[in-house]
Amino acid sequence: MRRLALVLALLGCGAGVHAQQRPSTLNMTCGQAQRVILSRGAAVLSTGTYTYDRFVRDRGFCEFNEGVELALVPTRDTPQCPIGYRCVSEDLDFFDD
Numbered sequence: 768m769r770r771l772a773l774v775l776a777l778l779g780c781g782a783g784v785h786a787q788q789r790p791s792t793l794n795m796t797c798g799q800a801q802r803v804i805l806s807r808g809a810a811v812l813s814t815g816t817y818t819y820d821r822f823v824r825d826r827g828f829c830e831f832n833e834g835v836e837l838a839l840v841p842t843r844d845t846p847q848c849p850i851g852y853r854c855v856s857e858d859l860d861f862f863d864d
Contacts, residue, residue, distance in 0.1 A: 789813045792840045795847035800840065804851040812850075814840045822851045829854035 791813040792800045803810055809828040813819045826835050835852035842848040 792842050795842055797842045799847040800842050802852050
């Protein structure tokens with residue numbers, strides 16, 4: 768009985784360890800990629816074999832000291848699809864030297 772409990776415990780430890788795949792813009796049309804960002808507000812998407820980034824719908828999904836810049840990504844049907852925005856650090860120069 769103890770062996771069975773030990774085996775079940777060990778099997779349970781490794782059950783949720785599989786890495787999740789990020790959705791890839793290369794497998795989506797431009798419209799599909801845009802809808803992912805519009806519906807979720809923010810998402811991390813692969814943009815190539817070894818590249819990924821976080822894309823947002825608007826500045827409300829960025830930190831208080833960040834602004835946005837237009838994000839263009841490759842999709843299945845468009846080499847530069849305007850998917851949404853990336854959050855970028857804004858230079859907060861309080862002393863304006």
